[in-house]
Amino acid sequence: MDLVIEARDLVKTYKMGEFDVQALRGVSFNIERGEILSIMGPSGSGKSTMMNTLGCLDRPTSGEYILDGESVGEMTDDQLASVRNRKVGFVFQSFNLLSRLTALGNVELPLRYAGMTEGRRERAQAALEAVGLKDRMTHRPYELSGGQQQRVAVARALVNNPAIVMADEPTGNLDSKVGKEIMNLLLNLNKDRGTTLIIVTHDPLIAEQTQRVIRLRDGELDPNYDKGGKKL
């Protein structure tokens, strides 16, 4: 088994004034390379915390998290930034494109932070072609439709060939038809490139399309479902 993610006893505690709030209370699971899975759960279940932790935006308070062979828990901020840059691609609900930059410029951004200087443009162009935006490369985000913007975001997430792609409600700001297109794009990329895809969502229709569902409730894996996401 080729594991891309190993999470053991992940605990995350936030300080809210005088109180400690436990967002994750010891969650353990593995994700195989090339898997498509969704993380579900009602609001307050620790979904976002889980995504931030898996995406290396945040460190767990305790527990071990190994991403693509690297233990993340003890890393410095800059090491985390490097891991995010090389191993994680993000797709956000609200696209999060920089409006000053063209589609190409936005996709180039992770390559810039990777310190890449030569062949950057070509690689970004290839990524945009892969999401079907060959003729929209020099447009700025406000000149693109919502679906197109999200495609740019997907291209940006893919451009560094990351180990995992984290998608946080990727269809949340799109109508159902365009949302379906984006989902298909993500699923096809997984099929073509073998990218591990983690989708955080509360939409059961989205979750249905993934091979596995991790359900969270009150900061723990929901005991009512098995590891495959089936209801017990």
Added chain:
Amino acid sequence: MSFAQALLEALESLNGNKMRSGLTVLGIVIGVAAVIAMLAVGNGAQASITGSISSIGTNLLFVFRGAQDSAGGGPGGGGPPGRSNSSNTRPLTMADAAAIGDPFAAPHVAAVAPIIQGNATLTYGGEKTSAQISGVTAEYKSVRNIEVSEGDFINAEQALGRMSVVALGPGAADTLFGRHDGVVGETIRIEGQPFRVIGVLVSKGGGSMGSEDNAAYIPFTTAQARLIKRGSLDQVDVIFAQATTAETVKQASDEIANILRQRHRTPIGQDDFTVFSQEDFLKTFQTITGVLTIFLGGIAGISLLVGGIGIMNIMLVSVTERTREIGLRKALGARKKDILLQFLTESSLLSLIGGIIGIIFGWLIAFTVGKVATAMGTNFTPIVGTDAIILSTSFSAAIGLFFGIYPASRAASLEPVEALRYE
């Protein structure tokens, strides 16, 4: 991310907020322009004063009555004597002047010209003016480098003969006759007494010594006997002495001091006279203009500081406004120093652009001031020195860096999770 890229991005970002960037830059422009203009005016004033002091001759010495510490900043245009009125100071006399002129006692003194000065009313026809009149000897002409545009200066014969002749400064001639040529041979009245005009002097400009153009020169003996009354007949106000060369000014000064100490029998360290050289004048005036320049530059510097605070302000706003962008960049792999570099580049660029425009603007102001001064007849050219340019450029860049550091480090230390969630 390389520096060139950071620069490009900063330019793009500043370009995206033209109005705001422009106003921020304006603060620096005003600051730098003020510093440049003020330093230029200060330096120009210094050069102008230095020039006019130099024009009185590098080997000239002034001897006044009274001790140095009570003599203040200098003769101030040869005002009335006795500036130190303590009873044990003895006035300078013709005999003192003669002793200084002794080539054996003072080998480094080339020439001596004692004078007495006062103010008097000059009249010609219906015209009337108040001018400074000096009773001079024939040596005055060579000692002070007097040039006449027509006629002659006072000569030895006229001085001995106590003749009623006068050489006029061009200013005084202009006032009395409405012109300063073709007036030789006319007779004017000084305090009601008739004097024949024998010459008109070349203009020396309004120098630091007061306007020497609005002056009248008469033979020493005439002045002593008829116009300027002093306690003793022998008394003089100022003794001008010329050292043999510019290099021997110091020796000449020492020789004069020794002679006068002997003659006045003053204890060492309690001189009742002051020997002042042109060098001393230069130093005094350079100190004054130096302080003036620093003062002006300091005030201008405050506006530069205000401009810097403006940059800091706008950068803080920019960081808050772009919190999400910062979060996104961090999510995409930007390290702390990438973000730091991005914002520092922006703030330095703002101040650098402001600095460059400010230099041009300041130079224009200085240029205009110079033009206005010239048009008004003052010989004054502001000097924009490279030192001022380098100073204000580096100062403004430093201000951009300094005032950019806090906002930039605030941006760099944002938590990616928090920043992404920021609305």
